[in-house]
Amino acid sequence: MIKIINYKHGNSLKPILSRSQFSYDNINKKVKAILEDVKKNGDKALIKYNKEFDNADTKTLEVSKKEIDSAYNRIDNKFKKTLNLAYKNIEKFHRMQIRNGFITNEENGIVMGDIINPIEKVGVYIPGGTALYPSTVLMNVIPAKVAKVPEIILVSPPNKSGKINDIILAAAKISGVDKVFKIGGAQAIAALSYGTESVPKVYKIVGPGNIFVATAKRLVYGEIAIDMFAGPSEILILADENANPIHIAADMLAQAEHDKLASSVLITTSENIAVKAKEELYKQLKNLSRKEIAEESIENNGKIIITKSLDDAIFISNELAPEHLEINIKEPFSILSKIKNAGSIFLGANTPEALGDYLSGTNHVLPTSGTAKFSSPLSVDDFVKKSYYTFYTKEALHKVKDNIINFAENEKLEAHANSVRVRFEK
Amino acid sequence: MIKIINYKHGNSLKPILSRSQFSYDNINKKVKAILEDVKKNGDKALIKYNKEFDNADTKTLEVSKKEIDSAYNRIDNKFKKTLNLAYKNIEKFHRMQIRNGFITNEENGIVMGDIINPIEKVGVYIPGGTALYPSTVLMNVIPAKVAKVPEIILVSPPNKSGKINDIILAAAKISGVDKVFKIGGAQAIAALSYGTESVPKVYKIVGPGNIFVATAKRLVYGEIAIDMFAGPSEILILADENANPIHIAADMLAQAEHDKLASSVLITTSENIAVKAKEELYKQLKNLSRKEIAEESIENNGKIIITKSLDDAIFISNELAPEHLEINIKEPFSILSKIKNAGSIFLGANTPEALGDYLSGTNHVLPTSGTAKFSSPLSVDDFVKKSYYTFYTKEALHKVKDNIINFAENEKLEAHANSVRVRFEK
Structure with a gap:
């Protein structure tokens, strides 16, 4: 029976805050071997793993535009309408998150600001198996699309017939995915992280997955970006x-x-x-x-x-x-x-x-x-990154010249000081 | 001698893109032991490691306000002015990054948006040793301050006299740090991640560090947030x-x-x-x-x-x-x-x-x-997080009722459909 707890102000929160967690057995070694194999053998390794883990024969890994269109045409009209309504609402909400870079030039001879650019290539992992969630496709792809990511790659494991389910492909089409590949597990994360003959290397991977996917994401994190560790x-x-x-x-x-x-x-x-x-x-x-x-x-x-x-x-x-x-x-x-x-x-x-x-x-x-x-829902912010920029005229630099030199000297970085000095020599 | 490479359009970029990397020997085991020790033994472990790694006797770990003020008073006036000018400019630039949440209520009976809140507790790691960089203090603390983080904890290893250098403390004072602790290495990351008798647990740690610090950050990542892995x-x-x-x-x-x-x-x-x-x-x-x-x-x-x-x-x-x-x-x-x-x-x-x-x-x-x-310079964004919110009236919910049920049924999640149905029963 579910417990009813009477809380009084000042009571310990321990029994209330305790949470279940996914158990992460140490499968690092297994997953590392898969990552290495895909890095080295590319598509060949991917085709092998499709057979081994998903019992699927896949000669080609990419799903053609035609296959995607057929899948979309096959799903029933009612659900098609629902998917399109969801797309419209999700897209509308996420459009509110679009940000422009800023510029500031209050002081004479100084221009500064930030520039916001989309990440150029993003991978979206969608689980296969019995629990098929087209909503996950919409939620992960639409913010990337709104952020203007030029290349969005969706990967999902094939079923035994070597195919991805129609409702997943339909959601991919509606949300504007650029390419779809029939690969899953740690091997799909490897393919997106390193690139293979057919799968493009991406700079960020989002989307949920089982323990193999989560472990692979943790291992490649740093080389490329990932979304978050979901509990x-x-x-x-x-x-x-x-x-x-x-x-x-x-x-x-x-x-x-x-x-x-x-x-x-x-x-x-x-x-x-x-x-x-x-x-x-x-x-x-x-x-x-x-x-x-x-x-x-x-x-x-x-x-x-x-x-x-x-x-x-x-x-x-x-x-x-x-x-x-x-x-x-x-x-x-x-x-x-x-x-x-x-x-x-x-x-x-x-x-x-x-x-x-x-x-x-x-x-x-x-x-x-x-x-x-300390973290946020998935949003357009997750698919862009900023660059700062600064412009000073010689006069503007002259005004702060001594301060920079003073700072550099206090940090014992002489060449830093020199880089300012040389601009005022002769 | 430095190489001069003649690049022709279409040439391989490999020789150009190759980069040096910090070598991360596998010190996971060592670092894990330190994390566990601090988790279990708190301040006692921290005092022990100060002696062991930094050759410093530290009975109390926190630096008092008085010590910080004295350090500030001891630094020379010229550098004080430089630090304050840097503070002013950094604060001004980062103020441009403050964002407000948005609200949208275009449709009758629907209100949605996001709310932006500061992370409540943030830790800043500042390296010790011979390379003392007060600029690092300003750069890591000011964006957190601008984001209105209510509690900013700075940690830095003590020198042999059991103290933190004056210019680091002065920069901490100028940038508005709330508390300073004399702890370093993996043990400082542990203290901030788990909390001890004297060191508060934080939700995010930023700031550079040696391989022990970087490894510890990688190990606690997920339980709390970290900034980035710096090369x-x-x-x-x-x-x-x-x-x-x-x-x-x-x-x-x-x-x-x-x-x-x-x-x-x-x-x-x-x-x-x-x-x-x-x-x-x-x-x-x-x-x-x-x-x-x-x-x-x-x-x-x-x-x-x-x-x-x-x-x-x-x-x-x-x-x-x-x-x-x-x-x-x-x-x-x-x-x-x-x-x-x-x-x-x-x-x-x-x-x-x-x-x-x-x-x-x-x-x-x-x-x-x-x-x-795929990632951005440190900014105010790194010290806030978003929450989404949604309000529907019964009429607004009624309009999309069938779509939600349809979506839930396609995902075979019956209780999801029920949660909408029950609101229109009887």
Whole structure:
């Protein structure tokens, strides 16, 4: 049974903050061997691994434009419309994040600023297998597209027929991917990191994956950029006595059905809501198709916490720094400024997380495991980088000449001082 | 002797793009043991390591406000003025980077946007030893301060007298650090990552360090955030026939004196400039106090490349993605839009890199080793994080209800669909 914890201000947060984690067995050695193999043998290694790991015969690794178009034409019209609506909303939201570089020239003879350029080549990893998430394609590709990344490469493991599923290809087409390759696992990360005969080398890889993918990303990190290390998905619901326990339970279960390690936490100021939400959880659980997963998630990682005040609830929320935060209280906007650490915040009774998972427009790639304390949801910012620029006239440089020399001398870097001096000699 | 390479369009870039790298011997095991020790034994372990690694007796680890003030008072007035001028310029430039969250409510019943909050606790690592760089303090602390980080902790190893050097403390005071601790190496990274009796746990660590510091940062990365993995420092100078070879050589040597692994590259369309810059390099080298370091850097990692056209030079520059780029041509602004990958760009004859190292205001913490292809100079952005927020009315949710259910069903996530359905039942 899910625990109900009575929290009093000043109590230890330890039992509340404990979290499930993916277990990362040490498979570094295995993954390193795969990386080396692909680096050395290119496409040949990729074709071999497709056979070995995915039981797929793939003579060519790239999916042709024609195949992508056919896949798009095959998906049903209703879902096509849904995908296109999601695309429209996600694109619109992310357009708000486009930034221009700045320029400053307040002082005579001085011009400075930053320039924002897209990363030139980006890879997107999309898992295969039974859990096929076209939403993940949209969420990872659209911000890159909005950032004007000129080359977006999608990779995904082939199924036994040597193909990528239609709904993944359709989502790739809608979101504007440039090239698609049938490769998965650590070998796909290797191909994107080093490049092969057919797969272009990229400068950044985003997208979720299993432990082999995550380990490979960790190993190539530094040589190229990666997005983040995702932990189990999680939701925190803040509720007062006005919330509807049926909705709360449904939202907790939507999180729980993802993964046995997923966690659903309710913090409420109302004992009544706590008790009723608990009842509802077990009632709704009965009929779920993914009952087994959801139940284990709720039993092991679910928590219901009762606090004396809303401030205590907010305090715990900020310490937890949840991936998803639903604020299900009477005036949800009234406490928005107090929320310091959270990935995506859903306000009010009619904003279930599922809305943001699919199509309100915010990104569903979010910081997990408390990393919202220092990291951000996926955004256009993740697909651009800045360069600073500076221009000084000789007169402007002359004004600060002695200061630069003074600074360089204090750091005992004589050649630094010289580089200014030579400009005023003779 | 430094090589002069004649590049023809279409030639392999391999000999040009090869770079020196810090060698990371595998010291993971050693560093892991230090991390564990500090996690378990806190301050006691830190005091032990101060004795063991820095030969310093430190009963208390924190530097008192009084000690910091005394250090500030002891530094000479001229340098105090220089530090304060640098502070003013750096602060002013970074203020241009402050961003506000956005809000969008174009559609009836829908409010969405992002909120930007500072990271609540940040640690700054400053190396000790003989190379004392107060500029590094300013560059790492000021953007955090501008981002409104409420708690900035500076750590730096003690010298043999158990103290941190005056100029480091003075720079800490000027830039507005909240607390200073006399700890260094992997043990300092551990203290900031886990917290001890006296050292607060932080959520992000920035600042350069030796191999122990870099390895420790790599190991804690994910649990907390880190800035970047810095490689050897580097400059690329693009010059046409109008450039002054004396200035070019001086700027190359300013880079070369940092480190034997530092690299200085000149790309020029003028054979005359190539030859003269080479002569000047060896002439100026003779009298440098750090001659040995600079010479080894120039001999091993210096390059002079002659190209047929400015476009070829720009092409190579974008492939190299240099940390520092000087554009020393007649009309430097004319090619700015063609520069895709570079950390900090210095335009024209009178903008030596040393200006940006110290006090023009741009940050000197920059992406090295070609990572400018996917990462940015240190900025205010590195000290904030975003949260998304969404509010829908019941009517707005009703409009997209079927689309969410349709999407969830296509992803076989029934509880996701339920979480929307329950809101319209009864």
